[in-house]
Amino acid sequence: MKKLLIASLAAMIALSGAALAQTAADMNKNLDGLFGEHQAYADFFAKLKTAVGSDDKATVAGLVSYPFSARINGKAVKIKDAKHFAADYDQVITAKVKDAVVKQKYETLFANAQGVMIGDGELWFAKAGKDVKHMTMQITAVND
Template sequence: MKKLIISMVCFVMVLTGCSSTSKSENDVSVQTNNPDGINTSENNQQSQSASNSHTYSSLLRDIETSQSKFEKGYYDYQGNINNNIPVQMSIYPLGNDIVGSYFYEKQRKEIELKGKAGENIMILFEYDDTGKNTGIFQGTMETVDRIAGTWTSPDGKKSYPFALALKSILPGVEYGKRYRVTENDQEVEDFLNEIQGYILSGNKAKLAEQIVYPIYVKVDGEVTKLQNNDDFIQNYDQIFYPEFKQVVSNAFTKYLFANSQGIMFGEGMYNMWINEVIPTGRKPQLMISAINNA
């Protein structure tokens, strides 16, 4: 009997040891799959993000870019994400790619875009300042007039519908030279930011210096010829009356319409035109060549 009891105790100890060994091996296995101590949810997010990137990259390879409806030039769009977030986008067909940027109207900070377009599909990856992918636009279109689809976060956890309508086209222009009048697009946008600043602060003298004279504008409803800075300053409040001032103060300084007459800044019938001019004895510079305030 004593030998039987001893044998049973030994048997139990052996089973306990096996159980402990099995548990230890499982622990090692988990640690091996997670060498950096990253929790399971983070691993899942990374795996999902990698899977989504692979999926969209595969879709890009399948796009027949030779069937793209986009021709040389800038295509500017206005629309929304999730039906209630206004955005603007400008894209350009460069080689086999579609490049460009977009911004949320509330923030006005450009976000870089790069992708491809086929006959009826377009996929654009967006990137932040560090080059990190922050989202993907996948849209369809019958013509370039309208693009609609889904914006998706890189990890695939967020997705919202988007819809864009064509606002204007700048056909035939070289990439990076949409405004034609200068070698540097940013120079134009910087100039218009200055103009907006003068209008917002009511700096009549500085604004007067940016105008090509003589210039015709409406003063109290009648077309009036202004000969110089003094004429402009004297009639400033009648020219920049509240409604006109509000429009040009809120106008976007990006993705501007341009043609042989210059660059239009404003909205609808309330606008100003910008051109590069050569004042007597001075270097070429951007100036206001027309003011349509009614």
């Protein structure tokens, strides 16, 4: 019985390691299954990563779903537009958030029905909009 338990645990550990070692093709398949497509998510991620990595405030601000709620100096703030987001960029895209985005690899993104998560939840993106016909890929949450 003890040998069976040890063998079962070893198999679970091996399988969990394999599940964590995803490829870009695995991520594409995951996104296709969740959202019916992957290319828009891959393209958005690449654009976001480049913009955040180079502190391109205007581009990042253009990728946000407005109005946007953020915590700035410990207070909830409603950011109404890209100009306001760019003005408060350094308080929203903190060093922790930037680090998570820059270090994130496409193949290790986490995705569920709510969207795609970067890092440990530092940033989320998904298709958003007022109605299905006008949905576009946007940043939906930033958590420091």
